[in-house]
Amino acid sequence: GGQAVTGPKQVTVEQGSSLAVSCSYKPRYKLNSKYWCRKNFLRFCLTYIQTDGSEVTVTGDRVSIRDNHTAHAFTVTLSSVTLEDAGRYSCGVKRKLGINRWHSTKVM
Template sequence: MQLFLMLLSALLSDAIVMDGKVKEAFVQDKASVTCSYDPYYKNYPKYWCKGYYRNYCNVIASTPNSTNRVSLKDTGMQFIITLTCLTKEDTGWYWCGIQRDYASDYMDYTELIVFDGAKDTADLQRKQNRTCKDGPFGYSGNHSRPCDLQRTCYQPVLPLRLSVLSICILIMGMGIITTAIILLRRKRIKKYNRGKVLIRLGDHSLGPSPMIPTPLMTP
């Protein structure tokens, strides 16, 4: 199937050429794709779409509009796409295309592979201060700002908070149970000691047993 895509791309996409057939990046990182094209088509609309089949790919963004996670730049000779805040779900086949009204679009493809983890600890710490609220590549929106540094890019903030909250609730529950057990033991000890005191008081109140006189035996 990959050979079929290469042959189809060679036949139909001479006017536009992707800079690489495979792109690799890490989760929360970014990837950049450059599609060079014939300057004759500089005023034609360009688009970026996802899908294995060129005729059925889902358009993510088109010029001149960018989204929160997809930045588009058209220089007149190159169509540059920058993808930010990558997730594992972004892995797949993508096409850059030149839209033509009365003929087949010129298109070329690449495969994006997104790996788990960050390149290094510094990158990971830097990316933990980012955020992205849209879905994969931000399918809606008209903003060229890719990823705001004031937010967090797909960080598990809510699960982390829930974990901390669960631990706090567990500790509080254990504390309450421990306190209840201690109080119950103290109550039992007090009750036991009180019972012993009452028994002792009862014994003293009865006093010594009366002496029954022994009858005298007459000779």
């Protein structure tokens, strides 16, 4: 029972500042790849960044993701936030078999 992935339902951030979202997951998923994606108008989720299942920080253009196996949580940081960044995002866990587990966050 319970949610496999949990996180904030909504976050508000000022333009130009940084956004950090932390998502927790069930211990059994600690070695799975974690991801952060943005939902478009068709509700498809376009992956921004993902881990390889390790605790190594992965850094993209303005976004980075870091997993903490001990805390069973991963943190996504988005820097220099603009109005265009507002929208719906998901943080999730990739599974080899079955449906990915994810949690949706609205950024305002």
